[in-house]
Amino acid sequence: MTDSVESSVDGREALLKQLREYREKALEGGGKDRVDAQHAKGKLTARERILQLLDEGSFQEVDAYMVHRQTDFGLDKSHPLGDGVVTGYGKINGRRVCIYSQDFTVLGGSFGEVAGQKVCKIMDLAMQAGVPMIGLNDSGGARIQEGVHSLSAYGEVFYRNTLASGVIPQISVMLGPCAGGAVYSPALTDFIIMTKGISNMFITGPEVIKTVTGEQVDTETLGGAMAHSATSGVAHFAAENEAESFETVRRLISYLPSNNAEPAPAASLSDDPWRMDPTLDTLVPADPSVPYDMRMAIEAVFDLGTFLEVHTNFAQNAIVGFARLHGQAVGVVAQQPLVMSGVIDIDSSDKIARFVRFCDAFNMPLITFSDSPGFMPGVNQEHGGIIRHGAKIVYAYSEATVPKLTVVTRKGYGGAYIVMSSKHIHTDQVFAWPTAEIAVMGADGAVNILFRKEIAAAADPAAERARLAQEFRDKFSNPYRAAANGYVDDVILPSETRPRLIAALELLRDKQAKLPAKKHGSMPL
Amino acid sequence: MGTDFSAGLQVSLLGLIITFVALGVFILIILALKTLFPAERAAKKSAAVQQAALVEASVETEDDEGEVVAVIAAALAYARVGQSNRSASLGSLLQEGRGSWWAARRSESSEGNTEKR
Known part of the structure; x- marks a missing residue:
């Protein structure tokens, strides 16, 4: 009996030793x-x-x-x-x-x-x-x-x-x-x-x-x-x-949430929801041709120090990344007027579309800062498929069912304005700063097309063009015409952006939107 | 020479006389004025004027302080009004996580997906 116990102990020791x-x-x-x-x-x-x-x-x-x-x-x-x-x-x-x-x-x-x-x-x-x-x-x-x-x-x-x-x-x-x-x-x-x-x-x-x-x-x-x-x-x-x-x-x-059934994790509060940064009120230059740094707007609006930029070095005319708004993790998309005036090109289309789809897949609300002068012109862009690539943005935003908020900071011209999470593709809340210009195109380009004959027939074509451009600006280069038609939910002071976004995000916390039943869409890849 | 000297002396003397007579007339006028307006009243008046000046000055000082106080009070009131418009609960629901509406619709859609499979 003792021998068997001893051999059993030895055997166990040997097993443990072998495992070690x-x-x-x-x-x-x-x-x-x-x-x-x-x-x-x-x-x-x-x-x-x-x-x-x-x-x-x-x-x-x-x-x-x-x-x-x-x-x-x-x-x-x-x-x-x-x-x-x-x-x-x-x-x-x-x-x-x-x-x-x-x-x-x-x-x-x-x-x-x-x-x-x-x-x-x-x-x-x-x-x-x-x-x-x-x-x-x-x-x-x-x-x-x-x-x-x-x-x-x-x-x-x-x-x-x-x-x-x-x-x-x-x-x-x-x-x-x-x-x-x-x-x-x-x-x-x-x-x-x-x-x-x-x-x-x-x-x-x-x-x-x-x-x-x-x-x-x-x-x-x-x-x-x-x-x-x-x-x-x-x-x-x-x-x-x-x-x-x-x-x-x-x-x-x-x-990030752990999976697609969970909401994005909220963090402990580190910033005042009512913080209104007065520098935002002077961020956008009066001259539409003068650029400004959209990153400054992002840093000022979201919880301080929370912005994590993704794809920092790629397609820098667009900015995407994660940030927190009153502790809630959100996806941020913006155009960067400092680089190529923030135009949308092939690379930035891919960058934006992919990020939007990721955020939608993982229940992360999307907040877009739109300063959209247009799509990048050029043979390379056209032959490279800017039409197909640009379509990815509108596809991604349109199929996204997470809360979508947009702030139009300055230019909102033509198709490039539509695709950047405009009201027309069912964004939940669209705010515009007083500096916003929502039109089919910029004033100079518009008068050249609309009044070509009048300008040519004028005694002083340059003066006539300038006069007509000014008239166009007075009529269209502001957010109020869009607001009058409900395409902009409110025109806000830039410094008010943070509390307004928090309030909208809070309203849409439990937003649920259904898409038509389908196996999957056919995205223009 | 002697005639010139005496003539010059006479002219000087005459000038002196005229000057002193004029001064005497001024003194008489002043005395007459002093008689007409006694010194006490003048002093009282002077005191009153000084007092009035002091009062005026102090009132002005008080007005300045009042203005500052009023400005501060108005600013505080404005700030208080602003604060009262600022709901302390802004964003509080974001901290509570998702609500039952979200959960219900999520479970509905996941059931739908399971059925499809």
């Missing part, structure tokens, strides 16, 4: 040398990254002991625990998230069948639990030795990225290379944060480009953080280093 050994082995990643090499490149390991991003002590790992099943090309000699990706769940600022982190120290972070299964499992968990999914990407790409199994793994992840779109927020943090088809997983997520100097994304690398097109380009210029955050618009944020990337994720998460 497995755990230690799993934590080793690709081994000390590879971990040192990773550190030498200034990069953290997969686990270090997770621990830095999540709340302390909150990470719970899943599938640490999974190993690949392949035997070709020498894979049978190495079966690293976890198969090059760490998956699990934890908390950010006390809110639950699911996460995976590719481990570059294990087979170069290459993505195979089992790694794909792990990522798919954690994505399924995230969707069932209704929590955001965060991917930390640092991978050499598909595991060539696994052949089609690796491609299948990617396909399964892309499929889940698509299913999860609009259900849970998905965030990709790029912390290493991401090339070929692998880029489509982050591309399908809601936000991409690239880290300067260590991350890059491209479909075909510099060598292939040189062979095929003869163009010579280095990796950073081709697919670095700035290339994608400023030129292509693939990346939403460009962080200086890994720590800043993680801080961006934490801040971003603070604005």
Whole structure:
């Protein structure tokens, strides 16, 4: 009897010891040398990254002991625990998230069948639990030795990225290379944060480009953080280093609901709802051709210090981002008169439309500051499809059922005015500043068309044009004609904007609008 | 020489006499005025004028202070009126989260989605 108890205790000890050994082995990643090499490149390991991003002590790992099943090309000699990706769940600022982190120290972070299964499992968990999914990407790409199994793994992840779109927020943090088809997983997520100097994304690398097109380009210029955050618009944020990337994720998460059935989270109050900034009353110059910084209006109207700009470096003639209005998280869309007079071009159309759709999917009210002089003219724009791209804005705003509020600050000309969340596409409340000019076009352009013959026949055409333009301005270059027809709900002092928006947002807190039943629309993509 | 000297002396003497006679006339006029308007009344009057000036000055000072007070009071009143127009509950519902209307419609739409599936 005593012997059996002792052997039972010994057996249990052995089991516990074995588990501890497995755990230690799993934590080793690709081994000390590879971990040192990773550190030498200034990069953290997969686990270090997770621990830095999540709340302390909150990470719970899943599938640490999974190993690949392949035997070709020498894979049978190495079966690293976890198969090059760490998956699990934890908390950010006390809110639950699911996460995976590719481990570059294990087979170069290459993505195979089992790694794909792990990522798919954690994505399924995230969707069932209704929590955001965060991917930390640092991978050499598909595991060539696994052949089609690796491609299948990617396909399964892309499929889940698509299913999860609009259900849970998905965030990709790029912390290493991401090339070929692998880029489509982050591309399908809601936000991409690239880290300067260590991350890059491209479909075909510099060598292939040189062979095929003869163009010579280095990796950073081709697919670095700035290339994608400023030129292509693939990346939403460009962080200086890994720590800043993680801080961006934490801040971003603070604005987002965990899923599409929850309202956006409200924060504790940090600002007076009645705060009226008198500088707003003088922000818009009297001369319509003089630009001003719309960012100053945004900073003055929303809770102080809460504006988080998205796509800061891309299509800077438009501004999109998250902010808080009396603690409530909202999406902010604006035109920036400082850049190209705030005209709408192809890139800004895509930027605005995508952001509006994200906010609508996740129940985030939309607040638009419209100073809309028109669409960008030019052959490149027309042949590039400004018609199709611009249509995305009106489509996105029209199908959005979240509370929609608009402030027309100055120009509201033609189609560009209509698409920027005007009353005509069923925006809930439209306010205009006294400086607003809502018309089919600017006064000078209008008189040139309307009175071409009269101007030509006049003794002094320039004086006649100026007189007619002034007459047009007196009649149309103000918000009162639109207000008289109910297309503007109220003309307000710029300094009153904050309390007026808060009151409107409060009214529309529980707004529910139904769209006609359909499988899905056919957006002009 | 002697004649010239005596003539000059006579002219000087005459000038002096005329001057002093004129001064005497002035003194007589002043005395007459003093007789007509005794010194007490003048003093009283002077005192009254001074008093009036003082009163006037103090009234002016009081008026200035009053104006300042009035301006401050008006500003405070304006501010109070403004504050009273400012509902303390502005935005309070945003802090309470979504209401039952939102929840009811959400559950309706999710049921609809489930049925579709």
